Amino acid sequence: MATMVGVTANPGTGNENAPQPACLVGVTGSIGLSGNVNGMVYTAFSYDLAKCVAEKILGGSASDQDISDVVAELTNMITGNLKSQLCDSGFNCSLSIPSVVRGDDIQVSAKTASVSVRNDYTIEDCPGNLVVQAFAAVEH
Numbered sequence: 001m002a003t004m005v006g007v008t009a010n011p012g013t014g015n016e017n018a019p020q021p022a023c024l025v026g027v028t029g030s031i032g033l034s035g036n037v038n039g040m041v042y043t044a045f046s047y048d049l050a051k052c053v054a055e056k057i058l059g060g061s062a063s064d065q066d067i068s069d070v071v072a073e074l075t076n077m078i079t080g081n082l083k084s085q086l087c088d089s090g091f092n093c094s095l096s097i098p099s100v101v102r103g104d105d106i107q108v109s110a111k112t113a114s115v116s117v118r119n120d121y122t123i124e125d126c127p128g129n130l131v132v133q134a135f136a137a138v139e140h
Contacts, residue, residue, distance in 0.1 A: 004074065005056050007124040018118035021109035022133050026050060027067060029075025029100050030108075035093030037086055039115070039136030042108055043075040046128025053126060072098040078132065091138065110135035 001009040024044035033039045045053065054062035054070040062070070075098045083095055110116070113135035121130040 001053075001074075001123060004077065005053055005123075007053075007056065007126065009121045009123050009130065012120040012122075014117065014119035016117050018116045018133065020113070020116055020135070021107045022116075022118065024106040024108060024131060024133065025104050026128070027071045027100060027102050028106050029071045029098050031075055031079040031098045032096035033079070033083065033086075033093045033136060034096070036091040036139045037093045037136050038139065039113055039134060040108070040110060041075070041079045041082060042131075042133040043071065043078055044106070044131040044133070045071055045074075046130075047102075049123060049126050049128035049130060052128075053123065056126075068100045068102075072100050075100075082134070108133065108135075110137075112137050114138065 001007050024042055026044050026046040027050040028042055028044040030040055030042045050067045050071055054067045057070055079095055083093055086093055115136040118133045
């Protein structure tokens with residue numbers, strides 16, 4: 001967030017054993033991981049947060065398509081950072097193309113995931129929150 005938007009993302013306490021299925025709300029980006037780590041990463045921006053972040057990046061008003069594009073790109077950057085950390089630890093993986101959905105009751109889960117983590121973030125000078133939820137299974 002600091003690099004792309006120029007604001008600070010403040011993490012919550014996180015949950016290393018997040019329950020499944022999870023309910024996400026707002027403008028949600030998702031990217032798949034495949035390789036030594038298989039799974040999904042979701043970034044759920046409240047609608048107000050997604051609009052605020054998009055307007056900060058664009059320097060003015062943002063259409064629904066602009067908001068979706070910004071959420072997709074931020075999801076790509078967040079997941080790319082995770083991928084880099086995984087690869088540095090010896091868990092090589094590839095990323096899928098990001099997709100974006102909108103809704104008030106987006107149910108996500110992964111039956112084969114041995115890892116389910118979640119953290120909520122508040123973003124400086126923006127309303128609402130960001131939820132990052134990841135499901136993964138590690139190949140040995």
